[in-house]
Amino acid sequence: EDQVTQSPEALRLQEGESSSLNCSYTVSGLRGLFWYRQDPGKGPEFLFTLYSAGEEKEKERLKATLTKKESFLHITAPKPEDSATYLCAVQRPGGYQKVTFGTGTKLQVIP
Amino acid sequence: EAQVTQNPRYLITVTGKKLTVTCSQNMNHEYMSWYRQDPGLGLRQIYYSMNVEVTDKGDVPEGYKVSRKEKRNFPLILESPSPNQTSLYFCASSFGGMGLGTGGNGYTFGSGTRLTVV
Numbered sequence: 001e002d003q004v005t006q007s008p009e010a011l012r013l014q015e016g017e018s019s020s021l022n023c024s025y026t027v028s029g030l031r032g033l034f035w036y037r038q039d040p041g042k043g044p045e046f047l048f049t050l051y052s053a054g055e056e057k058e059k060e061r062l063k064a065t066l067t068k069k070e071s072f073l074h075i076t077a078p079k080p081e082d083s084a085t086y087l088c089a090v091q092r093p094g095g096y097q098k099v100t101f102g103t104g105t106k107l108q109v110i111p
Numbered sequence: 112e113a114q115v116t117q118n119p120r121y122l123i124t125v126t127g128k129k130l131t132v133t134c135s136q137n138m139n140h141e142y143m144s145w146y147r148q149d150p151g152l153g154l155r156q157i158y159y160s161m162n163v164e165v166t167d168k169g170d171v172p173e174g175y176k177v178s179r180k181e182k183r184n185f186p187l188i189l190e191s192p193s194p195n196q197t198s199l200y201f202c203a204s205s206f207g208g209m210g211l212g213t214g215g216n217g218y219t220f221g222s223g224t225r226l227t228v229v
Binding site for chain 2: 034036042044047
C-alpha cells in the first residue's frame with residue numbers, strides 16, 4: 001500500500017535555528033512529490049514540486065530535496081512567520097489526480 | 112484574483128438531511144478535486160475530475176457524490192450525511208495534471224468547509 005510518512009509530527013525552533021522536515025514514501029513509480037504549507041483555518045498553499053532523485057528547489061528560506069525514498073524540506077534561519085503545518089504529497093501511478101498526502105509537520109518558530 | 116471559492120465555510124446539519132457544498136474556480140483549470148482533512152489522517156481524496164463530465168473516485172468516495180457540468184464548478188453532494196462525515200473539506204483545482212508534463216503547478220485550494228453532522 002502506498003504510504004507517505006512525515007516526521008517529526010511537531011517541531012519547535014528558535015528564530016534563526018535551521019532544521020529539516022522529513023517526508024518518506026513507499027510509492028512505486030513516483031510521478032511527483034509536492035510540498036505545501038498550511039496555516040490554521042486555511043487551505044494548503046503550494047510550495048514545490050520535485051520529480052526525480054537529486055532534484056532540488058528553493059524559495060526564500062525553504063529548500064526541498066528528493067531522494068528515491070524520501071524528501072527533505074530544509075528551513076534556513078527560520079522566522080516566526082514560517083510557523084505553519086508543512087504537508088508532503090505524492091502523485092502515484094493511476095492517473096494525474098491520484099495523490100496521497102502525509103499528515104504534516106507542525107512547525108512553530110519562536111522569536 | 113485567482114481563487115477557488117467554497118461555500119459554505121461552516122455548516123451544521125442533522126443526520127440524513129441532504130446537503131451540497133459548492134466549489135467554483137476562476138482560473139479555467141481542467142482538474143478539480145475534493146479532499147477531507149481529519150486529525151491524524153491528513154488529507155484524503157474523495158473524488159476528482161479531469162474535465163467536464165469526467166469524474167472518478169478517490170480513496171474515500173463512500174457517501175459522497177460529485178458532478179462536473181461546467182468547467183468552473185465541482186459541487187460535493189452528501190445525499191444522506193452521517194456523523195462520520197463530520198470533517199474539514201477542501202476543494203482544489205489545478206491547470207493540467209498535478210505534475211507530470213504541466214510544469215508541476217500543484218493544486219490551488221479553497222479555504223475549506225467545516226461540516227458537522229449531528
